[in-house]
Amino acid sequence: xxxxxxxxxxxxxxxxxxxxxxxxxxxxxxxxxxxxxxxxxxxxxxxxxxxxxxxxxxxxxxxxxxxxxxxxxxxxxxxxxxxxxxxxxxxxxxxxxxxxxxxxxxxxxxxxxxxxxxxxxxxxxxxxxxxxxxxxxxxxxxxxxxxxxxxxxxxxxxxxxxxxxxxxxxxxxxxxxxxxxxxxxxxxxxxxxxxxxxxxxxxxxxxxxxxxxxxxxxxxxxxxxxxxxxxxxxxxxxxxxxxxxxxxxxxxxxxxxxxxxxxxxxxxxxxxxxxxxxxxxxxxxxxxxxxxxxxxxxxxxxxxxxxxxxx
Ligand SMILES: [Fe+2]
Numbered sequence: 341x342x343x344x345x346x347x348x349x350x351x352x353x354x355x356x357x358x359x360x361x362x363x364x365x366x367x368x369x370x371x372x373x374x375x376x377x378x379x380x381x382x383x384x385x386x387x388x389x390x391x392x393x394x395x396x397x398x399x400x401x402x403x404x405x406x407x408x409x410x411x412x413x414x415x416x417x418x419x420x421x422x423x424x425x426x427x428x429x430x431x432x433x434x435x436x437x438x439x440x441x442x443x444x445x446x447x448x449x450x451x452x453x454x455x456x457x458x459x460x461x462x463x464x465x466x467x468x469x470x471x472x473x474x475x476x477x478x479x480x481x482x483x484x485x486x487x488x489x490x491x492x493x494x495x496x497x498x499x500x501x502x503x504x505x506x507x508x509x510x511x512x513x514x515x516x517x518x519x520x521x522x523x524x525x526x527x528x529x530x531x532x533x534x535x536x537x538x539x540x541x542x543x544x545x546x547x548x549x550x551x552x553x554x555x556x557x558x559x560x561x562x563x564x565x566x567x568x569x570x571x572x573x574x575x576x577x578x579x580x581x582x583x584x585x586x587x588x589x590x591x592x593x594x595x596x597x598x599x600x601x602x603x604x605x606x607x608x609x610x611x612x613x614x615x616x617x618x619x620x621x622x623x624x625x626x627x628x629x630x631x632x633x634x635x636x637x638x639x640x641x642x643x644x645x646x647x648x649x650x651x
Pocket of ligand 1: 481482483487554
């Protein structure tokens with residue numbers, strides 16, 4: 341595909357990009373790289389250590405129902421069938437930035453974003469391909485990096501909440517940066533009234549401010565989307581301040597400011613650097629699964645999987 345990925349960027353979108361919730365249109369859902377045949381081939385060749393397979397319950401506050409599994413001896417087409425018929429979520433981490441077939445699309449997207457948004461200079465960017473069941477959901481969470489989503493197949497209901505308290509629970513973000521927990525944070529279903537809610541269809545592009553919590557419920561069809569995690573100077577600075585606040589809290593102090601401006605923030609940045617001393621927090625992480633694999637994808641089961649016998 342040599343045409344531009346994004347098709348309707350304008351002055352309004354440019355001014356909202358990364359500051360608010362903004363949507364645009366893209367054309368990757370029409371690319372031959374996103375036919376089921378192409379995705380089945382990708383499922384077969386993508387490195388297993390970069391492939392996460394999960395299932396989950398129906399209750400949006402039952403975070404513990406999210407669990408990891410694996411699929412052995414299934415073809416890519418069989419795996420797509422199991423996702424279409426079951427309750428599964430597959431993340432092909434870094435497929436967009438590592439796979440030779442998808443990398444040109446990813447590079448084209450970011451070259452275009454830089455062209456369309458003067459001053460936008462990602463330090464690094466990673467792109468995964470998510471393939472999920474018609475009734476799958478992703479629980480309330482916030483991501484460490486700036487995030488973009490390009491929806492390719494099916495329909496998803498996407499809810500984005502404001503990036504500050506009470507919706508954003510800072511101790512959870514600090515814990516995440518200190519690698520103590522997964523992205524889960526306190527969630528009250530009443531907050532749905534405060535969310536920007538949208539149904540994503542093939543060709544939808546959406547971006548939101550750094551650390552804005554969000555949750556996703558699939559509405560219909562086999563769902564495929566591209567999620568991009570982008571590290572920028574702004575995300576590094578903000579995460580350094582939160583990381584330093586978390587470190588101070590762990591030393592019994594009570595940090596109050598989360599400002600990324602001024603002398604105090606610069607001192608925190610230095611403190612955070614010292615604390616980490618070589619610890620890498622910026623890159624893409626293995627998202628969410630809390631446990632060892634507890635199920636095996638199974639085409640014969642209604643849910644698309646069967647539980648592993650306990651060892
Ligand atoms: Fe996310």
